[in-house]
Amino acid sequence: MPTRTRTKTTKKPARAKASTAAGRKRATSRANGRPAATRPKPKATKREPAKRRPAAKRPKARKPVARKSKARGPRIPRPSLSIGTWRRRALLVVIATVALAAVYFGWFRDSSLIAVRDVEVKGVGGTQQKRIEKALTKAAETMTTLHVREDKLAAAAAAFPDVKSVSADASPPSGLTVTVEQRRPALIARDKSQTLAVAEDGAVLPGVEVPEGEKLPAIDVAGLPKSGLLEGPDLEQALIVGGAPEPLRPLVEKVAFEPDEGVIVTLEGGLPVHFGTGGRAEAKWAAASAVLADPKLERLTYVDVRVPERAAAGGAAPAPPPEPEVPAADATVAPDAAAAPVAPAPAAP
Numbered sequence: 001m002p003t004r005t006r007t008k009t010t011k012k013p014a015r016a017k018a019s020t021a022a023g024r025k026r027a028t029s030r031a032n033g034r035p036a037a038t039r040p041k042p043k044a045t046k047r048e049p050a051k052r053r054p055a056a057k058r059p060k061a062r063k064p065v066a067r068k069s070k071a072r073g074p075r076i077p078r079p080s081l082s083i084g085t086w087r088r089r090a091l092l093v094v095i096a097t098v099a100l101a102a103v104y105f106g107w108f109r110d111s112s113l114i115a116v117r118d119v120e121v122k123g124v125g126g127t128q129q130k131r132i133e134k135a136l137t138k139a140a141e142t143m144t145t146l147h148v149r150e151d152k153l154a155a156a157a158a159a160f161p162d163v164k165s166v167s168a169d170a171s172p173p174s175g176l177t178v179t180v181e182q183r184r185p186a187l188i189a190r191d192k193s194q195t196l197a198v199a200e201d202g203a204v205l206p207g208v209e210v211p212e213g214e215k216l217p218a219i220d221v222a223g224l225p226k227s228g229l230l231e232g233p234d235l236e237q238a239l240i241v242g243g244a245p246e247p248l249r250p251l252v253e254k255v256a257f258e259p260d261e262g263v264i265v266t267l268e269g270g271l272p273v274h275f276g277t278g279g280r281a282e283a284k285w286a287a288a289s290a291v292l293a294d295p296k297l298e299r300l301t302y303v304d305v306r307v308p309e310r311a312a313a314g315g316a317a318p319a320p321p322p323e324p325e326v327p328a329a330d331a332t333v334a335p336d337a338a339a340a341p342v343a344p345a346p347a348a349p
Contacts, residue, residue, distance in 0.1 A: 243281025
């Protein structure tokens, strides 16, 4: 019995349909056994290779130079300072400071190396100028420029009543300038036995002469002390007169003191000015000067400046100018009127 052989047939996979016209055309050619039309490949053209730029030369690497290192020895650890060490150091500083201060105050401050040799005295005038300068120079030469004693200078000037205060300024190594504030005579005080110059603050100035040609106001006092200040009402008068401006001092004719009104200064022409107490003399004189300079006040009988902020003045008002005389009209009578007859009254029926 003949055997049958079975041959296996393999199905070719179905190709997907072309979606474009060129694709369908190629598919139809393959099915008919014709080669598909292909596009001629463009001829390849030989291109010249691009020229490469020469590579930049790199700088040659420098050889590292070996630095010479200083030979260092082994580090020594610093010891930390304890509190006790700081205390000892502080104590040494204090001891050194005390020792230097002792040397300064005990020897160097009064050493002859810085002794005063050049003395200049300023602010002195009057008849006792040379005596004052000599006394102050002698006292200053016993000092040093680092140890100036103004109390010693004041003691040397105490013999001169016209010296009010003394100050000094050192110029190391050997210079010293002494400045004197001097009292000037402002008025004359006289009692029954003597006459002395008096300063603005009421201090008497024995031995001080008034400059020639200078006219000072004078006051009568109960008694003059040998030195120092006047006392009581005499001091009040001296303070007021001493505070007067220099242009007004020659105009003072008389000074008096009334228990109820205080100091009364009579100026040239007999004008009394009431000052009250001796305080604030400069302010009171300024108020009096303002009243006297007022052109509206022509006739004054008194000026009161006891309260300088409310100065008062009294006096009669200036008389009105006389009225011009008017000539009287001549009273003339007409001759016809004087000679006209008077008609008699009619008789009663």
